[in-house]
Structures are given as structure tokens and as C-alpha cells.
Amino acid sequence: METLIMVGQLLLGLSILVGVHEWGHMVAAKSFGMRVEKFSIGFPPKIWGKQIGETEYSIGAIPLGGFVKITGMIDESLDTKTLSAEPEPYEFRAKPAWQRLIVMMGGIIVNVVTGIIIFIGLALANGEAYLPKEELNKHGIVAYDLGEQLGFQTGDKILAINGQDYERFSDLMSPDLLLGTDNYYTVLRDGKEVRVEMPNDFIDKFADKKNREFVIAPRWLFSVESIMPGSNADKAGLEAGDKITAINGKEVKYFDQLSSTLDQLKGQTVTFEISRNDELINLDIPVGDDGTIGFYQNREIAYVSRDFTFGEAISEGTYNAFAVVWLNIKGFQKMIAGDVDVRKSLSGPIRIATFFGGTWDWNNFWRIVGLLSMVLAFMNFLPIPALDGGHVMFLTWEIVTGRKPSDRFLENAQKVGMVILLSLMAFVIINDTISLF
Structure with a gap:
């Protein structure tokens, strides 16, 4: 389906x-x-x-x-x-x-x-809804595999991009940044400022859909929002509003700590320290084979959201539309420079x-x-x-020079163009098919 x-x-x-x-x-x-x-x-x-x-x-x-x-x-x-x-x-x-x-x-x-x-x-x-820099840097980021390859560490607080201030979390991996060159981040780590370089070919790794969610993410505090009926958490007595403070005596403060700890304890019954109504209680809960116990989290992180007026929507929408064209131009520059694998960039x-x-x-x-x-x-x-651009090119030549290309030339040019387009279509379809496996 x-x-x-x-x-x-x-x-x-x-x-x-x-x-x-x-x-x-x-x-x-x-x-x-x-x-x-x-x-x-x-x-x-x-x-x-x-x-x-x-x-x-x-x-x-x-x-x-x-x-x-x-x-x-x-x-x-x-x-x-x-x-x-x-x-x-x-x-x-x-x-x-x-x-x-x-x-x-x-x-x-x-x-x-x-x-x-x-x-x-x-x-x-x-x-629009976004996470502002100030909220992000309350707890820093979570660095996944690709983020660690870049040089990030979980807990880093990102101060600047290319020496310039930024407004929101999405700016950190914006298409415009990924398609740029010689980019770097200024990071606060253990009280010291550290420079994290972004390789010019990083977009090549990021272009792989499997990697995009495993670069960096905001870090957040959490509590139990609701319980899945019949789950291990439900059977053990976990309740909405509970806060998990420790697992097997190991402190848990952020949700990424909970996830990584449970991932290592799959199939085991572990002791959860729970804060409930300002009291600490212990619950023994089996961890499923998928590394979960069966509850929905409440993210304690403040996103900013606002509606646009009609005038603001015109400005925002027009900017977003032409940003697509600009990013395509930068993408072509990346391909020509060899920083991007054409097979990952062209989609059929x-x-x-x-x-x-x-x-x-x-x-x-x-x-x-x-x-x-x-x-x-x-x-x-x-x-x-x-x-259409080929026709525009020949018509512009005619307008500027006053000389019209011959019908024979236009016919042959059309044939060459058709060969190019059919070859490109065959390439992207074959490339798409290979990428499925």
C-alpha cells in the first residue's frame, strides 16, 4: 500500500x-x-x-x-x-x-x-516553528556517528557558524551551508572554545538519506507523557508525569542518555529510579528487544512558533522558492568541483x-x-x-546577431539534445534502481 x-x-x-x-x-x-x-x-x-x-x-x-x-x-x-x-x-x-x-x-x-x-x-x-540558539545551548547537542566524524561531541554548545552568529538549530545543517566551502563551527566544550571544521565533501555523506538523521540533534530533558497500554512500563507501574532519574544506579538526565543505556540493556530487567511527586521510588522494568519499555516522552524543550501575515507569507514563500534555485546552482558547482558524487545528487x-x-x-x-x-x-x-533553455539560447543568438540558425542546424541540435536527455534519463533510472538495494 x-x-x-x-x-x-x-x-x-x-x-x-x-x-x-x-x-x-x-x-x-x-x-x-x-x-x-x-x-x-x-x-x-x-x-x-x-x-x-x-x-x-x-x-x-x-x-x-x-x-x-x-x-x-x-x-x-x-x-x-x-x-x-x-x-x-x-x-x-x-x-x-x-x-x-x-x-x-x-x-x-x-x-x-x-x-x-x-x-x-x-x-x-x-x-514556522524552530528551536532558537538560546534554547539549544541550554543543554547542547547530541552527536551521532556522522556528527562525531565531523568532530562534534555530545554536550557541545555551538556558538557560531563561520565566525558569525546564527538564529536557529536548523541553520547548523542548512542546505546553503552544506553546499558551501571551507565552513567551520565554533563550539563551547568543557568551558573552552573549539573549532570544528566541515569538509567540503561532507554533503556527499549527508546526501545519503540513511545518514541525515544521524549527524546532530538538540539535547533535551524529558518526563513520561503517557504509557502504552499493556507495555512493560504499564505492567511495572510507570505513570504519566514520572521522571526517570537513574537506571541501575546510573544517573539519567537527558533522553539520549536513556536511549543509549536501554539500547545496551535489551532483553534485561533493570531497576529504574523514578521521581514521582517529589519522592523517589524504584521500579523493576524489563527492556524489550527493541530497547524500549513502552512510554511516550514529554520533551522539555521550548520551540518558537508563529504565524505569518499574508504580506509576510509572500516574502517568506518567495524567498523559499528562489532559495531552491540558488541551491541547485550551488549543487552544480559542487558536482563540477568533484565534492559531490553525481550518483547521490541526481534523482530520477x-x-x-x-x-x-x-x-x-x-x-x-x-x-x-x-x-x-x-x-x-x-x-x-x-x-x-x-x-527550453536550448531554444532560448538559439533565439537569443538570433535576436542579438540578427541571424537565424538554419532549420537543418536546429534539427541536428534537437537530435543531439534528445540523445543527451535520454542518456540522462536512463542514468538516473538505473541509479535510482541500484540505490534501492
């Missing part, structure tokens, strides 16, 4: 993104009097189609893209049979270069607008489906769709023939 939900979200998300992208091309073309023969979400074979006026609207069986066929334009269909005749007034090639440029930019522009609207909506609906449809997750969460769905809309706009703007 989880797989079906992931696939369903992927197909719906791609259909929305492809639909608005191709709609942008079509509306721009029709507004300049160009004939649009076909509008398709998905590639052939066609599974549904309907003729409305001069345009056939259809859905293809391969949902990894879509297309708009404009009369007189050399596109991915490589249909050049009409190019030998004189251009008709309604053809793409008969229009001024600036109009053709707007048509080719139409899909990119609509994807950017879609991404911005989605991020504004998310900001307005969700506001299989890996993208896992981003949506196996449960249908509309908030997460729209967040991923908004992100993909901005990524789609960025990728389509790359100057590769067969992408």
Missing part, C-alpha cells in the same frame, strides 16, 4: 507540474496567433485524447513529461515535413524572434510562478517517489511539488538542445 501511495503522489505531482508547464507554452503561443496542434501530459502511446478547436488534448501512457506541438516548430517530435514550404502566418517560425522567445520561456515562467504560489500557501498555512522518478513518502500528507505533498516546480524551471533553463 505504501508503494501505491508513493506512486500515486508522484504521478499526481508530475501531472500537475507538466500540465502547468505545457499550459504556459500553449497560452503564450495562442496569444501570438500560433497554431497549437497538440497538448499532451505524458508521452505516447496515447491513452486518451479529445479535439477542441485546432488543438488535440491528450494523456500519454508514459507520465515522465509532456509536450505541446506548435505548427512550424522543431521540437522533440522532430516533425520537419512542413519546413520545406513557405511558412504560414500561424506558424511558430513565421513569428518574430521575441515572440518565439516568450513562447519558449512560457513553461519556465509558469513553473516559477507555481512554485512561488505553493511556497506562499505553505507559509501562510503552517507559519523512483527516488523522487520516496521523497513523497508512503503516507498521504498534503502538506508534504505540496512542499515536494513546490520544490520540484522550481527545480523543473531551473533544469529546463539549462542551455541544452531539446530543453
Whole structure:
């Protein structure tokens, strides 16, 4: 069922993104009097189609893209049979270069607008919640395996990033920081300031989804919020509001101490010292094979939350949308510099489906769709023939020089671009498949 939900979200998300992208091309073309023969979400074979006026609207069986066929334009269909005749007034090639440029930019522009609207909506609906630096540094961090490899230690209090103050815990592993170079943290450890360097290729390790949750986390005090009915804790008499102060005589103050201690005592019955109504009592509780006893914790840590006004949501959403583009640019720089393994950085449809997750969460769905809309706009703007950016490159050349590339050149460039794109698609699908095992 989880797989079906992931696939369903992927197909719906791609259909929305492809639909608005191709709609942008079509509306721009029709507004300049160009004939649009076909509008398709998905590639052939066609599974549904309907003729409305001069345009056939259809859905293809391969949902990894879509297309708009404009009369007189050399596109991915490589249909050049009409190019030998004189251009008709309604053809793409008969229009001024600036109009053709707007048509080719139409899909990119609509994807950017879609991404911005989605991020504004998310900001307005969700506001923001974050852990401020001051709250984080009350108890410091928990350093997991990857965090320890960086040089962090549990209990560290992080004072600065690259010598600059920061506002919230999420800043410590922000995408902008991970994609930067020569980064370092200033840490307070045992009363002394220590410098922790971040290797330039750290993003390569962080890109592995299995590692992301095992870098650093905030440290917190805890108490028992509720008991799982029928659990070992329930049978032993643990109650909501209790505070666990020691296990087998070893002091326990933070939740990470509890977790690590129980992990070492799986399958054993241990003595818990409990503070209840300012009195200390002992309970003997068996630890399960999963290292738990069966209670929900109350985190004694204060997150800051606030709602955005409509004006603030516009500012926040627009910033978040364009941050995606900026991070893609920095990611490409990392790949070119060799700091990032391309196999971990490029995602195809299989890996993208896992981003949506196996449960249908509309908030997460729209967040991923908004992100993909901005990524789609960025990728389509790359100057590769067969992408919108390739057409933009040739049209810009025509506008600047006054010389139009020949139809033969454009046809051959389109073929080269198709080979590049098909090779890239094959690579990411194979890479996604390998990453599952």
C-alpha cells in the first residue's frame, strides 16, 4: 500500500507540474496567433485524447513529461515535413524572434510562478516553528556517528557558524551551508572554545538519506507523557508525569542518555529510579528487544512558533522558492568541483517517489511539488538542445546577431539534445534502481 501511495503522489505531482508547464507554452503561443496542434501530459502511446478547436488534448501512457506541438516548430517530435514550404502566418517560425522567445520561456515562467504560489500557501498555512540558539545551548547537542566524524561531541554548545552568529538549530545543517566551502563551527566544550571544521565533501555523506538523521540533534530533558497500554512500563507501574532519574544506579538526565543505556540493556530487567511527586521510588522494568519499555516522552524543550501575515507569507514563500534555485546552482558547482558524487545528487522518478513518502500528507505533498516546480524551471533553463533553455539560447543568438540558425542546424541540435536527455534519463533510472538495494 505504501508503494501505491508513493506512486500515486508522484504521478499526481508530475501531472500537475507538466500540465502547468505545457499550459504556459500553449497560452503564450495562442496569444501570438500560433497554431497549437497538440497538448499532451505524458508521452505516447496515447491513452486518451479529445479535439477542441485546432488543438488535440491528450494523456500519454508514459507520465515522465509532456509536450505541446506548435505548427512550424522543431521540437522533440522532430516533425520537419512542413519546413520545406513557405511558412504560414500561424506558424511558430513565421513569428518574430521575441515572440518565439516568450513562447519558449512560457513553461519556465509558469513553473516559477507555481512554485512561488505553493511556497506562499505553505507559509501562510503552517507559519514556522524552530528551536532558537538560546534554547539549544541550554543543554547542547547530541552527536551521532556522522556528527562525531565531523568532530562534534555530545554536550557541545555551538556558538557560531563561520565566525558569525546564527538564529536557529536548523541553520547548523542548512542546505546553503552544506553546499558551501571551507565552513567551520565554533563550539563551547568543557568551558573552552573549539573549532570544528566541515569538509567540503561532507554533503556527499549527508546526501545519503540513511545518514541525515544521524549527524546532530538538540539535547533535551524529558518526563513520561503517557504509557502504552499493556507495555512493560504499564505492567511495572510507570505513570504519566514520572521522571526517570537513574537506571541501575546510573544517573539519567537527558533522553539520549536513556536511549543509549536501554539500547545496551535489551532483553534485561533493570531497576529504574523514578521521581514521582517529589519522592523517589524504584521500579523493576524489563527492556524489550527493541530497547524500549513502552512510554511516550514529554520533551522539555521550548520551540518558537508563529504565524505569518499574508504580506509576510509572500516574502517568506518567495524567498523559499528562489532559495531552491540558488541551491541547485550551488549543487552544480559542487558536482563540477568533484565534492559531490553525481550518483547521490541526481534523482530520477523512483527516488523522487520516496521523497513523497508512503503516507498521504498534503502538506508534504505540496512542499515536494513546490520544490520540484522550481527545480523543473531551473533544469529546463539549462542551455541544452531539446530543453527550453536550448531554444532560448538559439533565439537569443538570433535576436542579438540578427541571424537565424538554419532549420537543418536546429534539427541536428534537437537530435543531439534528445540523445543527451535520454542518456540522462536512463542514468538516473538505473541509479535510482541500484540505490534501492
